[in-house]
Amino acid sequence: MKQKKIVLVLYCFFFYLLCCFAQNINIVDLTQQLNADLYWDTLSGTGILEKKGHVVQFQTNETLVVADYVLMKITDAPVRIDGNVFVTENFAECVRSFLDSGNGESLFTIGAVLIDPGHGGKDSGAVGKHNVDGKKFEIYEKDVVLKVSEELYKKLKKTYPDKKILMTRSDDTFLSLEERVEMANAVPLDSHEAILYVSIHANSAFDKKASGFEVWYLSPGYRRTIIAEDAAEKEILPILNTMLEEEFTTESTLIAKFILENLDAAVGDLSPNRGIKEEEWFVVRNANMPSVLVEVGFVSNEKEALLLADESYLRKVTAGIYNGLAAFIMHFERSRGFTGE
Numbered sequence: 221m222k223q224k225k226i227v228l229v230l231y232c233f234f235f236y237l238l239c240c241f242a243q244n245i246n247i248v249d250l251t252q253q254l255n256a257d258l259y260w261d262t263l264s265g266t267g268i269l270e271k272k273g274h275v276v277q278f279q280t281n282e283t284l285v286v287a288d289y290v291l292m293k294i295t296d297a298p299v300r301i302d303g304n305v306f307v308t309e310n311f312a313e314c315v316r317s318f319l320d321s322g323n324g325e326s327l328f329t330i331g332a333v334l335i336d337p338g339h340g341g342k343d344s345g346a347v348g349k350h351n352v353d354g355k356k357f358e359i360y361e362k363d364v365v366l367k368v369s370e371e372l373y374k375k376l377k378k379t380y381p382d383k384k385i386l387m388t389r390s391d392d393t394f395l396s397l398e399e400r401v402e403m404a405n406a407v408p409l410d411s412h413e414a415i416l417y418v419s420i421h422a423n424s425a426f427d428k429k430a431s432g433f434e435v436w437y438l439s440p441g442y443r444r445t446i447i448a449e450d451a452a453e454k455e456i457l458p459i460l461n462t463m464l465e466e467e468f469t470t471e472s473t474l475i476a477k478f479i480l481e482n483l484d485a486a487v488g489d490l491s492p493n494r495g496i497k498e499e500e501w502f503v504v505r506n507a508n509m510p511s512v513l514v515e516v517g518f519v520s521n522e523k524e525a526l527l528l529a530d531e532s533y534l535r536k537v538t539a540g541i542y543n544g545l546a547a548f549i550m551h552f553e554r555s556r557g558f559t560g561e
């Protein structure tokens with residue numbers, strides 16, 4: 221029995237060595253060699269190598285790599301062994317030739333930011349009704365989110381005069397979800413521009429004690445038709461589409477992370493951080509872009525309702541969202557200013 225175990229362990233060890241030999245470069249070492257940054261998502265097994273704004277995306281057990289969202293190449297698939305990702309010299313060379321050949325300027329920039337204040341008009345959204353010091357106090361989600369959105373719009377417009385900063389509504393009008401999606405998709409963009417979609421909402425719960433802000437990132441059903449009707453490319457189409465979906469989920473995760481961190485810093489102890497959530501949600505699932513939804517707080521909680529009625533508190537919330545977006549835009553366009561290096 222003991223001997224069998226030893227044989228098994230030896231067998232595993234040799235198998236491991238064999239794998240290491242065939243896939244002999246650890247992705248972490250390659251990242252260092254290339255002087256690049258690595259973004260890795262363990263769950264989906266996808267990674268992005270980024271250098272001066274150029275990105276190469278890969279997935280374990282997939283032979284396809286996508287560069288700068290539009291170029292693709294077939295090479296040896298990366299493999300995962302004991303939580304480490306190993307690649308072959310062919311893969312390394314493919315990535316190296318791409319990342320080191322560019323002129324250092326990102327192919328992708330943020331062309332537009334669409335701010336979407338939730339609800340409006342006949343749709344009040346969540347309503348908070350409280351009795352404060354014997355007086356009736358009412359607060360509507362549609363009003364809170366419009367104030368935050370207007371302030372966010374002003375700040376972004378000032379910082380990014382070259383980008384289209386847009387709002388789905390700038391007054392108390394009703395918009396259907398379809399209309400919001402249509403607006404987002406109708407924004408004219410150059411071929412290498414992306415649009416960010418930021419939806420602002422306020423929460424409500426039966427539990428009057430529930431409080432805090434949260435950020436949702438939404439899995440996009442994004443499809444880009446960038447492949448010609450080429451027969452050779454047809455069979456990789458499904459793989460590519462999956463990867464592009466992953467790409468926009470990854471970007472949405474990043475915006476969500478940046479916004480949450482900055483909201484936390486801006487709001488401090490005034491409101492608890494409820495974290496990042498994920499859900500397929502109508503507006504964003506149908507919007508062809510990296511997108512997030514920010515829930516700024518609970519109108520159903522008396523203390524938080526009073527905060528959300530306070531202009532100075534809303535400015536803090538807006539500053540948090542703004543800083544998060546600015547951090548994301550910087551990440552996305554980081555090559556800018558490094559050109560000619």
Ligand SMILES: [Zn+2]
Pocket residue numbers: 338339345346361421422
């Ligand atoms: Zn809402």
